[in-house]
Amino acid sequence: MTLTPAATSIRKKYNQLLRLHPNLFTPAERLTLKNILVEHYASEKEQNLAPGRSIFDRIHIVGIVLDEIGLGKPAVLSVLLHEMTEKGKISVKEINQRFNTSVDSIIHGLSHVENLYKRNASIETENFRKLLLTFAEDIRVILIMVAERLYVMRNLDAYPEEIRQGIARECSFLYAPLAHRMGLYAIKSELEDLSLKYTNREIYKEIAKKLNETKRSREKYIAEFITPLKEKLNTLGITFDIKGRTKSIHSIYSKIKKQNTAFENIYDLFAIRIIIDAPIEKEKAVCWQAYSIVTDMYQPNPKRLRDWISIPKSNGYESLHTTVLGPEEKWVEVQIRTRRMDEIAEKGLAAHWKYKGIKSESGMDEWLKNIREILENPELNAVDFMDEFKLNLYDKEVFVFTPNGDLHKLPKGATVLDFAFSIHSELGSKCVGAKVNNKNVPIKHVLDNGDQVQILTSPTQKPNQAWLGIVTTSKAKNKIRQALKEVEFKDAEIGRETLIRRFKNWKIELDDGNISRLAKKKGYKTVSDLYQELAQGKLDILLIKDAYLNLDKRDTIQEPEVKSAESFSKEPQQVDVKEDVLIIGQDLKNVDFKLSKCCNPIYGDDVFGFVSVTGGIKIHRTDCPNAPQLISRFGYRIIKARWSGKSVGSLYPITLRIVGHDDIGIVANITSLISKEKNIQLRSISIDSNAGLFQGNITLMVNDTKDLEAIVKKIKLVKGVKNVSRA
Structure with a gap:
């Protein structure tokens, strides 16, 4: 055959x-x-x-x-x-x-x-x-x-x-x-x-080309760095391999973006890896011996030492990383590990099974448990869900101790409140602070490697919305959200019971349909929100009574609806964008497009196009909160878009979130400042004060990102303003 x-x-x-x-x-x-x-x-x-x-x-x-x-x-x-x-x-x-x-x-x-x-x-x-x-x-x-x-x-x-x-x-x-x-x-x-090769081919080719052009000089430098090290390492009487490894194109591109610099300014394009053959019982000692030889020969940067031999990463990764000053005063990363460690680094979990019994798999069990905690929260919206999942995937770890010496692993950036919830949900809910290394610290204190933490509690403490901005772990966020939902549910129940009782006293029949209409008319997302504000005393029940009775009267003079800047910006006047200002795809002509209301892109923002089901194109900012979901679910409907020419005669709505000290003079100063700007118009302003601070949304009409950056800088200089950000 x-x-x-x-x-x-x-x-x-x-x-x-x-x-x-x-x-x-x-x-x-x-x-x-x-x-x-x-x-x-x-x-x-x-x-x-x-x-x-x-x-x-x-x-x-x-x-x-x-x-x-x-x-x-x-x-x-x-x-x-x-x-x-x-x-x-x-x-x-x-x-x-x-x-x-x-x-x-x-x-x-x-x-x-x-x-x-x-x-x-x-x-x-x-x-x-x-x-x-x-x-x-x-x-x-x-x-x-x-x-x-x-x-x-x-x-x-x-x-x-x-x-x-x-x-x-x-x-x-x-x-x-x-x-x-x-x-x-x-x-x-x-x-x-x-x-990267397929999503940004131009960048990929450019970096690959530059890597190829510098390959010869890079190999020469690596050889110069390695040669004396080999001689010294041979004195240990062990078998080893030593080689230079060029960083990936994606890693280099990430550094270029993060440092906002050119390829030529990235110094650590490669790392030196030393792989040692050593029996399991001597691995740590031999690795530290090699480290000693490297740092004797080349000056180390103590801030760049990473010891994943003493405490491996939760995915099993073990290695010593240090950065030293090599020839020509260049910083070079050196990685030191054994053959077993290298195999685990290359083959990950599968290599653990080969060396079963040497290292615990508890780290992976812990990760899978965390994933399940995220999955168990069905109320997490799509964008938050993806952010939580990615955070959980990419976490870097810190190791802290209880007063009894028990070791706990947390993601880098975790706070005292994260630690409290990691031990027990009840402990987290009652946490008011901690003693870290015998010093009193607040719940938002960020923990470092080696900290000893004793949680302090109060029976009157309970979670609030601000806690979500303090914690980083999915477990803590889920437990806080659950607690807040329970409080909201109880408040809504109390508010409803109060309204039913008072309406009964007034001999008014309560109709759920009419209450829903009233809540919507008053600007509430749900009836529960209206009930909660009643329970919390933020809403006058007599006003609700009058509005309810007048609901169906055509001649009733309606109260002017006060919109926040955020809701106002979601209903902007039609922005006249000239066709030649925006280039879509391969310079497509006569394409129907609109600026998306979820992120309100303006001239100068990095943007992309999204083909809607109606055939038109919605323009989104690349940092739009909905972008991750759109790209992951409908990647085939994403097209390139960029601004061109000049933004002449077009004004775009933009909402700024401003936080500052609660002083009416600050608001007056901000509005006065904006009124003096020739190319900027004030559309709306909404201020809310609480605990000595004001938080406000200001909607402006601006020409482009250049004008926006200029006005943001000026507002930040107003006395009493603490923070200005784009909503």
Whole structure:
């Protein structure tokens, strides 16, 4: 039988995998698997399968699962056969029996993921929650999905142009963070680079070109740095490898953006990695010996020492990082680790199983528990949900102690209040402060590594809205939101009971429909909000009585509705934007577009276009609060947009949030200042004072970001103003 080139390629790759992993299957299992695959390949070879769906693709994914992640037989069988179980060609029970293993949870997870993706080309928020729950059932599902996405990204050119952007964006926002959290640093970097390559090809090519141009000089410098180190390290009498590693293109691009500088000003384009062969019991000592040699030879920056050997990261990462002053007065990052540590750094969780018993998996259990806490809060809106999830993925850790010496791990930036909620919800709700290293501190105090923390409580303390701005952990935020909801519910119940009782005394029949109309007319989002303000004494019940009785009277003079600046800005007058001011896509002509009301972009903002269901285009700021959701769910409907020419004759509404001391003179000074500006008009102002502070929303009409930045600077100089930000 003559094999086709495709079949020859498949057999070659399959045999290569078996040679590299001779103990993966018994001879009988190899024959069984071969027969299943041949039969399946014969049935699918005539089909025009989508990219990533063929036997050829799945065998390559198996290669990633085995060689780059380090999973074993159950994962390999699940990748190769889970689609066949969906088609009823083989059952999960039959796979378990034929190959003497259990694939139930993995195949169930992969099938669940596929069903979610079939509903939509991109992940909707609710589907995203379900996807994460699927992941949380068996960590291997995450690792296989990351492997599949890596294969897709490596072959993205084979996919239709119209879906590449969506796949690349989803990779950046979901799969790269997952790879990072699983400890798959090499895969994480490659996914980020490939995502950047397709979402911002110009930037990617520019950095790649500059890296290539500087490659020779960089290699020369690395050799100059390494040579004397090798000689010294040889005196330890150990086996080691030492090499220079260039940072990823995405990492360099992130530094360029963060530091707002040019490529030429980024000094740490590479890192030196020392990998030592050492028995487990001597790992720490040998790593610190190597560190001593490095810092004896080159001056270290003590602020840049990172010790993840004494206390590893929660994803298992172990390494010593330091930054030293090398030749030509250049700072160089040096990473020191053992062979075992390096394998865990490259293959993450899978390498833990290889070294089972050496390190605990409790860190990952803790992470999965945190993910579940986020998922259990259905009231979290889409944007907050994504922010919480990303924070949980990318957390960096601090380690603090209780007075009894118990160690607690928290994300970097965690406060005393986070720590209290991490111990117990009741302790968090009653927290009024803490003693940190025997010094009294407030609940918003940010904790540092090694702090000893004793929580102080009061029986009268209860959570309030401001606490959400103090805590960083998902557990604390969820518990605070739950407590606030309970308080709001109780207040609403009290307010309703009060209104029913008073209406009964006045012999007025209370109609729920009319109360809903009244609440809406008064500007409340829900009837519960009206009831809460009644209970809290913020609303005069006599005014409600009069408004209720006059609800259906046509000749009733309505109270003028006082709108806050925020609501006012959501209903701006039509902004006349000239067609030639905004370039959409590839300079599309005669395109119907509108400026989105959720973020009110103005001339000069970084923007993008979103194709609405009506066919028109909505223009959003790139930092719009809805942008993450739009990009993740509808990446295929995102198009490029940029401003052009000059903003002449067009005024755009913009709302500023101002916080300052409660002094009417400040407001007068601000309005006076604005009235003197030629190119700026004051649309509305709304002020609310509380506890000696005022918070106000001011809506202005401005030409562009240049005028906006100028007026913000001037307002900040007004005496008593504490903060000015764009709403």
